Amino acid sequence: MSDKTKIEWSDSTWNPVTGCTKVSEGCRNCYAKTFAERFEGTPGHYFESGFKVTLRPERLGQPLRWKRPRKIFVNSMSDLFHPDVPDEYIDRVFAVMALCPQHTFQVLTKRPERMREYLSDRKEVVNETIAFNMMDVPTRHIGKRWGGWTPAQTGEYGRVEIPGYFDDVSIDWPLPNVWLGVSVENQQAADERIPLLLQTPAAVRFLSCEPLLGPVNLGKWLLTQGWSPSYYDPDNIHGYPESEPTNEHINWVIVGGESGRNARPMHPNWARSLRNQCNAAGVPFFFKQWGEWKKVHDLSANDPGIKGKLWHTFDPDTSVCRIGKEAAGRMLDGRVWSEMPLVGGGESEQP
Numbered sequence: 001m002s003d004k005t006k007i008e009w010s011d012s013t014w015n016p017v018t019g020c021t022k023v024s025e026g027c028r029n030c031y032a033k034t035f036a037e038r039f040e041g042t043p044g045h046y047f048e049s050g051f052k053v054t055l056r057p058e059r060l061g062q063p064l065r066w067k068r069p070r071k072i073f074v075n076s077m078s079d080l081f082h083p084d085v086p087d088e089y090i091d092r093v094f095a096v097m098a099l100c101p102q103h104t105f106q107v108l109t110k111r112p113e114r115m116r117e118y119l120s121d122r123k124e125v126v127n128e129t130i131a132f133n134m135m136d137v138p139t140r141h142i143g144k145r146w147g148g149w150t151p152a153q154t155g156e157y158g159r160v161e162i163p164g165y166f167d168d169v170s171i172d173w174p175l176p177n178v179w180l181g182v183s184v185e186n187q188q189a190a191d192e193r194i195p196l197l198l199q200t201p202a203a204v205r206f207l208s209c210e211p212l213l214g215p216v217n218l219g220k221w222l223l224t225q226g227w228s229p230s231y232y233d234p235d236n237i238h239g240y241p242e243s244e245p246t247n248e249h250i251n252w253v254i255v256g257g258e259s260g261r262n263a264r265p266m267h268p269n270w271a272r273s274l275r276n277q278c279n280a281a282g283v284p285f286f287f288k289q290w291g292e293w294k295k296v297h298d299l300s301a302n303d304p305g306i307k308g309k310l311w312h313t314f315d316p317d318t319s320v321c322r323i324g325k326e327a328a329g330r331m332l333d334g335r336v337w338s339e340m341p342l343v344g345g346g347e348s349e350q351p
């Protein structure tokens with residue numbers, strides 16, 4: 001399996017776990033499940049067990065071997081905080097991420113409650129996991145910064161059993177190179193997951209609004225970040241609520257429509273609204289893709305180029321056509337939006 005990814009906001013994927021179970025509407029057409037289940041029951045195939053949650057400890061050391069700095073999407077084929085993934089295994093994943101300060105890791109979940117609990121009290125255990133190489137990665141891949149272990153000291157996969165050694169290992173927590181995000185497919189997911197994300201210790205917090213299935217109002221969280229409803233809604237016709245008190249910020253928002261065979265259409269104004277909210281609050285905005293459906297200007301259903309394709313009408317002004325993901329592309333209002341957070345959050349850069 002290639003470590004390169006077509007996911008526009010990442011360079012590579014790393015899957016120390018595969019498999020998952022559905023939790024919300026955003027999961028209905030889960031790409032990972034569709035992909036894995038194609039091979040279920042195929043003897044000897046990597047996905048012989050389909051989409052059953054499977055730990056892949058043989059993949060734990062993979063990022064340690066990648067020298068060039070990358071943005072790495074962790075568990076594109078699973079959810080790291082699924083209840084079937086033991087805390088001790090998540091410790092090993094975080095230990096590897098701590099050992100790779102050259103990379104940026106992007107962890108996205110639909111289970112933010114467990115993520116918050118995990119991040120709130122596992123620092124010492126992750127320290128210990130590193131100190132005793134409980135990741136079971138080859139010691140030669142562990143940098144000098146962490147003690148310069150050699151196979152001669154420890155054996156190729158050895159535990160570090162030098163008295164007092166543990167005292168020398170101390171990681172920053174939350175890890176500065178780990179971005180934590182939640183999926184937000186609609187307002188209900190926003191209301192349930194964003195408060196938990198904001199209570200989670202993290203260097204960078206992000207939202208992945210994909211597949212975007214409805215309008216999402218981030219006002220009550222963005223208000224504390226300098227966002228103002230009057231920026232584009234002076235009469236507050238949407239009735240933006242009071243801000244929620246928090247010192248923590250949303251540092252990045254990704255938006256995308258759904259792709260795949262049963263993809264549901266996204267109203268262009270849902271994406272525009274999130275772009276406007278982010279722009280007004282100074283939050284980096286990344287428009288990943290339209291998905292399968294797009295509003296096709298100046299064409300009608302009788303046009304030869306799109307004749308026979310499916311249409312969906314949201315309202316008298318807005319019909320979208322199923323023209324396919326590649327054709328739909330990722331331009332929103334005449335430009336590509338690829339803003340990314342800088343570590344520490346709050347500012348943005350265009351790659």
Ligand code: SF4
Nearest residue numbers: 020021022027030078
């Ligand atoms: S949480 Fe993610 S990986 Fe798991 S079923 Fe839902 S979409 Fe798929």
